[in-house]
Amino acid sequence: MATSSPEGQETASHHFTNPPDKHGDDPAIGSAQTAKDEHVYIADGYPLIRRITFITTVCSSMFTNQLGLCNSLTTPEIIGESFGVTDPGNLSWIISGYGLTLGTFILIGGRFGDEFGNKAIFIIGMGWLALTSMMAGLSVYSSYPVFILARTLQGLGPALTVPNALAIMGKCFSQGNRDMGFAWFAASAPVGAMAGLLFGPLFAMAWWPWTYWSQALGVAIVFVIALVAIPNMPVEGEQKQRRTIRDTVDRLDLPGGASGVTALVLFNFAWNQSLVTTWAEPYVYVCLILSFFFLAAFFYIELRLARYPILPVAVLTSDIAFVFGCTAAGWSTFGIWLFYVIRICLNVGGQTPIQLAAWLSPIIVTGIATALIVGKIINKVPASSIMLFAMLCYFVTSLLQALRPVDSTYWTYFFFATIIATFAMDSSLPAATIIFANAVPRQYQGMGSSVIMTIVVYSISLGLGFAGTIELQINNGGHTKEDLLRGYLGTLWFSVGLTAFGTVLALIFLLKDLRRRKLAGNQKEEETTGSTEA
Known part of the structure; x- marks a missing residue:
């Protein structure tokens, strides 16, 4: 996934070519430059x-x-x-x-x-x-x-x-x-x-x-x-200093991490375990309720107590909310359609695992090509536009898979859905990372990719839990192929709804971004006019 941040705007280094004295009499500046270049x-x-x-x-x-x-x-x-x-x-x-x-x-x-x-x-x-x-x-x-x-x-x-x-x-x-x-x-x-x-x-x-x-x-x-x-x-300057155990614990934000992990595990466990025992088991919904308590504790720790928050929730803006919403909607549907389309092919359509591998093989070519193209244009095209393109691709993929007749030929619905899906995946990740990097202060740039990847992989697992619950509610026990197909299609239409929601979010974010750019352009023009008149 391509990404950039304010730290990434420097030009390529010139190893050993900038001696300290180039920066005057300040050896600290020269030393820092040399260290960075080397x-x-x-x-x-x-x-x-x-x-x-x-x-x-x-x-x-x-x-x-x-x-x-x-x-x-x-x-x-x-x-x-x-x-x-x-x-x-x-x-x-x-x-x-x-x-x-x-x-x-x-x-x-x-x-x-x-x-x-x-x-x-x-x-x-x-x-x-x-x-x-x-x-x-x-x-x-x-x-x-x-x-x-x-x-x-x-x-x-x-x-x-x-x-x-x-x-x-x-x-x-x-x-x-x-x-x-x-x-x-x-x-x-x-x-x-x-x-x-x-x-x-x-x-x-x-x-x-x-x-x-x-x-x-x-x-x-x-x-x-x-x-x-x-x-x-090399170790960063502040890391070279010897730290006490207390300093290390503070920097790791163990209380915040523990409460956050517990909340995520309990929430995901409840949804996925409900597929095994159903919601009739008390411990399932108890886990769900407890997950909200631990989530509240996590936000309190991050906002009030943590010196070095593992997730600085205080800097989360509306832009970040749009990024999280689009990323979660897109990647949860990726997990849903990949898992359930394979179930349809294996359990209803009669395809074999090897045949499915051949059907999905185009993702190698289109996936690599998309990733490399995005790597070239990511700094030339607004990330908000790339995100909208990705969400539209997610929506079209989900729609094609939901509408696909079981007995349709490969070169119709399945082939085009597979191609379009790779466009979605390999353009949404770099776009989300760029938007996150541009929306948070410099000191939080390094965590951008980790946060986005957290949303991606957690959404895949959680999306499967939601979809599984829908499947079990409408498949009448899944005793016949017709019942199985009814449950599978229900999950795919759920993915259509999620991607439609994500597309709307991406469109709103694009309009916000265009308005912000227009206002910035007008302000710059006014400043230029004012300086000329002066």
Whole structure:
């Protein structure tokens, strides 16, 4: 995803070419300039092969993130059968458990990187993902709850790697190289998704644990390469000072993080667990109620108590609200249509997992192309316009999937919906990041990508919980293909409504942005006229 911030406006560095005395008699200024030139944009000076290795390693975080999500999308029934589990509500945790942990902890993962080093947390995340992937495969010898635990723990790996990968890219490249680095980062998402959709069912045809064991092996290799490929970035000036334990705790905002995580977990758990036990179970709605209490505690801590808030809610503006609303609406529907269109194809249409992988293969070409194009134009086209384009694409995709007859040919509804969906995903992420960066003060620029990614991945998991509730209410138990289809289509029409809402939000934000630009232009013209008359 392409992004920029005020810090990114400097030109490319000139290593070792600006001696201290160029800045007069102030050695501090010269020292600061030299430090910045030598370290902040260290990857600008890499030779081609070194740069490719570095970018590939950093982008592997998004690749493995999407791989971990999509390698199980078409195989829940196969996995569940080996454990004797067939209930759709129980099987949904194979997907939603992973997204729950990822969405809940990604903001905290970014904060840990800021405090303890982005490279260190990135490597820890890769190691954790390798271990939990191995655990997911080995759970075949245990029980289904152990497998779900392993899948849930897997999500913590990308929660640590993704935000720190973005931070590493931003600290090691100057503006132009950084934008294209973020574009390649976004482009790695459809490649990872396609790899998961292809190799997940392929390994499942032999024995499904190999899906996770192969993932563990690949991530372990990345873990080793990252030790060498990612440079040891210099510690920021204020981090060089020795801190007390109290200072560290304050900077991590542990009370705020704990209350926020608890609220997110309980809220998401309630909606997804309701698919298993229904809302008749008291503990389900008790968890939902408790989530609001912890959310209130989170906002109180962030507004009143935290010295270094993990999410500075005090700076959230109407612009940020529009960004959050559009991002949540778009990406929750992405999760819905991807999951339920696959269910329609497998359980009603009679397609196979391998056939679905072939049907979704265009996302590689269009996803990479869209990400790279956005990387080129993101600083030339208003982000509000790109966001509206993305929301329109989300809406059209959801509408095509909801209207698609089960027996329609691939080259009609499904093909065009797949193409348009990639336009939506790979344009909404960079646009949201840019808008966030422009709307908050300079000191909060670094958290922009982490916040947006939190909204993205949490929305996917939560959207599936909402959709699952709708499905169970209208599918009459899902005993026949007609009943199953009725439930699936209900979720897809829900996604149409969400994307329509997101499109309206994006249009309002665009009009606000155009009005703001017009007023700024008029004010500048008046100032110019006044200075000329003077």
